[in-house]
Amino acid sequence: MPGWGRTLLRHRVAAGVEHVPVLRSLGEVRTVVDIGANRGQFALAARRCYPSARIVSFEPLSRPAATFRRVFAGNAQVALHPVAIGPDMQEAVIHLAAMDDSSSLLPIGAAQRALFPGTAELGTATVRVAPLQQFLSAQDIQPQALLKLDVQGYELQALQGCGGLLGAFQYVYAECSFIELYDGQALADEVIAWLRARGFRLRGVYNLVYGADGRAVQGDFLFDSDDVP
Numbered sequence: 001m002p003g004w005g006r007t008l009l010r011h012r013v014a015a016g017v018e019h020v021p022v023l024r025s026l027g028e029v030r031t032v033v034d035i036g037a038n039r040g041q042f043a044l045a046a047r048r049c050y051p052s053a054r055i056v057s058f059e060p061l062s063r064p065a066a067t068f069r070r071v072f073a074g075n076a077q078v079a080l081h082p083v084a085i086g087p088d089m090q091e092a093v094i095h096l097a098a099m100d101d102s103s104s105l106l107p108i109g110a111a112q113r114a115l116f117p118g119t120a121e122l123g124t125a126t127v128r129v130a131p132l133q134q135f136l137s138a139q140d141i142q143p144q145a146l147l148k149l150d151v152q153g154y155e156l157q158a159l160q161g162c163g164g165l166l167g168a169f170q171y172v173y174a175e176c177s178f179i180e181l182y183d184g185q186a187l188a189d190e191v192i193a194w195l196r197a198r199g200f201r202l203r204g205v206y207n208l209v210y211g212a213d214g215r216a217v218q219g220d221f222l223f224d225s226d227d228v229p
Contacts, residue, residue: 153182
């Protein structure tokens with residue numbers, strides 16, 4: 001699409017085109033909260049689908065965050081906070097993968113390394129973790145609102161970090177796994193149950209990834225709130 005080619009050439013960031021059909025199916029969205037933004041791949045897709053929406057992104061790793069800022073330099077509708085979202089304010093160790101978008105606050109497991117070559121741990125870093133309410137209020141989240149999470153096994157903790165603000169979202173769009181890729185992660189059925197208990201029903205599963213044995217490994221799960229009009 002126009003503009004994305006220039007972004008790819010100039011910043012070496014490819015837009016998350018696989019998300020575009022999902023985003024367009026939601027109609028008008030005015031607020032996007034993008035947890036696990038990396039270099040802005042998802043934000044680029046959201047910007048194209050929702051040109052008037054406010055996008056608030058979170059990325060704790062300094063190098064991808066710096067690229068994100070270059071990609072969206074001068075765009076007043078897009079903001080980035082260099083922090084991870086979680087239940088408590090703390091400094092935490094993040095496990096750095098060779099492919100940095102596979103880095104996680106959870107240890108990188110054997111299945112992740114086997115299924116996704118190039119994601120082995122290279123080292124660790126210390127990052128800031130904080131609840132979402134440290135950065136946004138309910139008034140900041142204008143309906144309809146979409147909460148996106150791509151946090152490499154840390155989905156349940158990030159959702160818990162949204163606290164009372166979770167109810168301000170019409171949609172939750174989260175990458176979830178069917179097998180343990182990161183040590184101790186909540187699997188898809190646990191995330192589904194946790195969100196269902198809070199009024200979100202599963203609307204669809206997209207962009208499924210399969211192992212060589214044909215078993216589903218992970219996908220992007222879209223949830224729709226029962227409570228938000």
